[in-house]
Amino acid sequence: MSKQPVSRRQFLNYTLTGVGGFMAAGMLMPMVRFAVDPVLKGEAAGDFHPTQQKVADLTDVPVRVDFSYEQTDAWYTSEVTSTAWVYKNDKGEVIALSPICKHLGCTVSWEGNEHKNQFFCPCHNGLYEKNGKNVPGTPPLKPLDVYPTAEKDGLLQLGKPQANNIV
Amino acid sequence: MNWNGKETALFQQQKEYIDTAMVPLVPADFGAGMIQSAEQYEFVQLLVVFLERQFKGRVLTTPPHAYLTDSPNRLAEAKKWSEKLRGAGFKHVFFFTADSAWRDKEEELNASVIWIPSVPLGDMDDSIKYSIIENQAKQIVNIIVQKWQGYAE
Structure with a gap:
């Protein structure tokens, strides 16, 4: 009893520092988490949306691929369905074209209304070649947009449509 | 084009290409037929x-034209819409x-009426x-x- 390893003063010092440290950490941790949050989020996987289309099943004839994903519009979250026309070109690369007509935004269809080997827009008879190039003399002034494509587990994934770069 | 500020502005610019109006024609019933009327909408x-x-x-697409199911002049009202749109x-x-x-x-409406029996979508x-x-x-x-092609001929 005569020899005290820890004096009262020391004991109080330790406890105060400990408790104070915890309190400071409690305050600082969330702040640090906020500060580094953008770094931790990283890339949202390039924003590719999965589809049900098997890449191996694609041929040189464009097929319609529907896919849906969630979209937030102000406070309203909805399931959006999008469509792509997908085929393999001569080199075996997967080409996915947006069906949105570059004239006023109707939906084009492959070989619609008996137009062989072309995309047809029913609204104002717009025509596009297979690679999306607009046919001169019809209303559209730009080629169809292209989706970036990816493959995961043999299934096709589509990104956000971009201006046509394959024409 | 949808009925919102941006797309109606585009409509004003591109009037010569946009020659078709789609009007949802929906009943409003606040009594016994409420559920049915909402399902139809x-x-x-x-x-x-x-x-x-x-x-x-x-x-x-215009805003939906709603009418009270027991309103006596609902035909005249819808006719006015059709006349205004043609105008x-x-x-x-x-x-x-x-x-x-x-x-x-x-x-009587001087317009095409597309009637589709409504399917209750409820819990689907x-x-x-x-x-x-x-x-x-x-x-x-x-x-x-077909209507468009009929007009072109």
């Missing part, structure tokens, strides 16, 4: 949204309704809901295209 609205996506560049330069006016009372009113799974709407809409797509 839901169905017609989904259908019109689908069609608008297909034909965005040539159609303008605004629309060559084709389509009314979409699930109320069979409008089926034989095409001539989204994917089933879409496939039902899509099947219905595909037939209507043909009707609209």
